[in-house]
Amino acid sequence: MSLQISTRYRSALAGLLAMVALPAMAEDLQMWERSGGNAGMVDALVAAWNEKNPDRKINLTYIPHTDMVPKIAQAIASGEVPDLMGMDLIYGPQFEAAGQLVDITDKVKDWPELKTAVQGHMTVSTYEGRLYGVPLYADVSALFYNKDLFRKAGLDPEKPPTSLAEIREYADKITALGGDVKGYFLPGSCAGCNIFTVGPLMWASGATIEPRDANDEPLQGDGVKEVLQWARDMIKAGNVHEDARAETGETFHLRFGSGKIGMMGTGNFNITLAKEQNPSMDFGIALLPGVKSGQVSSFAGGDIVAIPMGSKRIDDAIDFMKFLLSDETQVEVYAKMLNMTTRGDMTENKYFQAEPKVQQVAKAIAVAETPYTLKFFELINSPQGPWLQMLQRAYYEDTDLDTIISEAKAQMKAIAAE
Known part of the structure; x- marks a missing residue:
């Protein structure tokens, strides 16, 4: 009997000690x-x-x-x-x-x-x-291109474009296939999508976008205007689906996998998504180019x-x-x-x-x-911010691009100075 009591006592004591010791153990x-x-x-x-x-x-x-x-x-x-x-x-x-x-x-x-x-x-x-x-x-962002559409348009599927001029040339041929096929995709209402995919086109072309601080000048370099002009021309030429104007980012990741877009800037995540959406589609990946062949960049x-x-x-x-x-x-x-x-x-x-x-x-x-600024949301990511406003005006208006860039610069500098 005493042995049973002793055993039970030791067991209970061990349990009590375990509970007491628990808080002393390293916490998660x-x-x-x-x-x-x-x-x-x-x-x-x-x-x-x-x-x-x-x-x-x-x-x-x-x-x-x-x-x-x-x-x-x-x-x-x-x-x-x-x-x-x-x-x-x-x-x-x-x-x-x-x-x-x-x-x-x-x-x-x-x-x-x-x-x-x-x-x-x-x-x-x-x-x-x-x-x-x-x-x-x-x-990271990169240029995804549909090899099936390249073949149909008479383009070499193993030779992706290496400059913005080549993207335009290839897009024209793909769009000419007709139907619901378009050569490129530019999201019209998504600030983040554009800094991820259009920003690198400007960086590759030698431009800078955001001001690091109140003393830094935004939107520097010829590449800003050159890329905006290219994008405006692409849209006017009919190389982008009409509904892209309303793209807020909600369906951006599903666009390439539709099989209806010849080329677009997107991210590494789209490899798996495109395969799941469209298992039979043959596609390739290249670096996002600049104005000149050999210029490349990406958004990290x-x-x-x-x-x-x-x-x-x-x-x-x-x-x-x-x-x-x-x-x-x-x-x-x-x-x-x-x-x-x-x-x-x-x-x-x-x-x-x-x-x-x-x-x-x-x-x-x-x-x-990667953009470096103390006010990324206000400058770049906000739907009402100067970055997206500048792009939308360049994409869908006929206003002089120098005026658009100048006004965007002023807005960015004002935000950086706040």
Whole structure:
């Protein structure tokens, strides 16, 4: 009897001690990530980390994309912050300038992986020479073209256009096929779609778009006007579907897979989508060109991962960043899922080599740019902002382009000065 009591006592005591000890154990790291991004990729990265780090797992919470910026700002102000967070890379400079992110420069300065990390992500993660984040995932823009329509139009399906003039030439021939087929696609009411796909045409042509700050001049270089003139001419020539004027971005990702568009700027995500939509369609991928042959560029989009000021798990968060950039994670998580690696030197891997289209679009990483400004939404992404207004006037009005650009410049400078 005494043995039973002793056994029960020991068992109960062990259970009590376990409950008491529980709070002393390492708690999960809390991570916030925006919804509407690449959730599948982020889920896989966190799962891979948790498998390797069972004593310091990450608890991932998705925040509605439209709520992310104010929610993070509120959390930092109250001190109730997550341990780390994924955020739309374009907002990096805004939070860095406000002193709301942890400076990680000294902790990561000797990491060789940073030398080949996606340049656009690294640029927006840096403020006044100090580093505040690393890439979480990358999307890049490229020129997708329908090889089936190329053949029907008498074009060589293995020779994509290398300049804006060639895009116009090829588009004219594809549109001439008639029916519901058009040579190109330009989204008329989507600011983000245009900076992702038209912005690179300007960068490739030597232009700059956004002002970095109040002292910087926006919309510089002949490439701005040259690209606007090209786009206006493409639309007037009938090379773009009429309903493109109302495209807000809701169906942008489904356009190429319709099989009715000869060429369009879109992102690496469209490889899988187009195959699902139109399994029999043969298509190719090239870099987005500029005015002259040989000029190329791309938009590096996606998210960075950063540490909000007030985080109590800085060292663990730094370890997660190192994990993201490691060779193993780059190949066995990013590449295995056919997502872009976030290091340019990791694009030559067995998974990409088995998928030529992914390998082709990965070439954009080396030439991709990302806008750097403290007021990206107001300048570029807002539906009422000067970027989209300028494009819509160029696309659909006959107003002199110099006037349109001049007025857009003035609006951008006023916003930057606020």
